[in-house]
Amino acid sequence: MAFETEADFGVVERGEWSYSPAVGVGPLRFGMTVDEVVEAAEVLGRTKVSECARDYAIFSPTWKIEVHRRGADSSPPAVTAYVSQGVGLFCIAADAVQGPQVAFDGLPLVGRDLSELESDAIAYAEAKDVHLRFTPEGYAGPDDSGVLMRGQVVGQILRSRPLFMVTRDGANTEWDSMPSDEYQVKGKYMV
Secondary structure (H helix, E strand, C coil), X not given: CCCCCHHHHCCCCCCEECXXXXXXXXXXXXXXXXXXXXXXXXXXXXXXXXXCCCCCCCCCCEEEEEEEECCCCCCXXXXXXXXXXXXXXXXXXXXXXXXXXXXXXXXXXXXXXXXXXXXXXXXXXXXXXXXXXXXCCCCEEECCCCEEEEEEEECCEEEEEEEEECCCCCCCCHHHXXXXXXXXXXXXXXX
16 A cells, blocks of 8 residues: 655644544544534644534534644644534544544545545455445545545645544535535635
């Protein structure tokens, strides 16, 4: 399984966070309040809280918490967490460059070249005799209802930006729950 090192694309000391489906990622647990997320995120760095635009009336008010690494003030957030008034923390996005490394059953998910990740995910599925899950955009990932694989443009390469999720109020699936902000990151549309 070939995986480029963080130094290969300008990241140092990403750290590793664990992922537990329906429980959380690293120090963040699904269902947390905004204040609890801010407190837990202190292990990584400073936070910025803002209210998300309410694109759909079906969803309760939602806040976005951007977590920036200490000493990396001008860089994109390493982690972006979304908290709904109705269900608490429901989505955790790990930035492809700044985010902590998170694996699914030993398969690294963050910051991977999407074509390489797809090859590794297919090999993983064949070895474990499990299914793959494809997003509507065509990205392959583990068949775990709590992981949505997104693409993030980094230089000339499309890298993986996984969203770790539970469904939020009024949604049927994680895909339906995806915050509208995740369709676009730092002015670059996700594909």
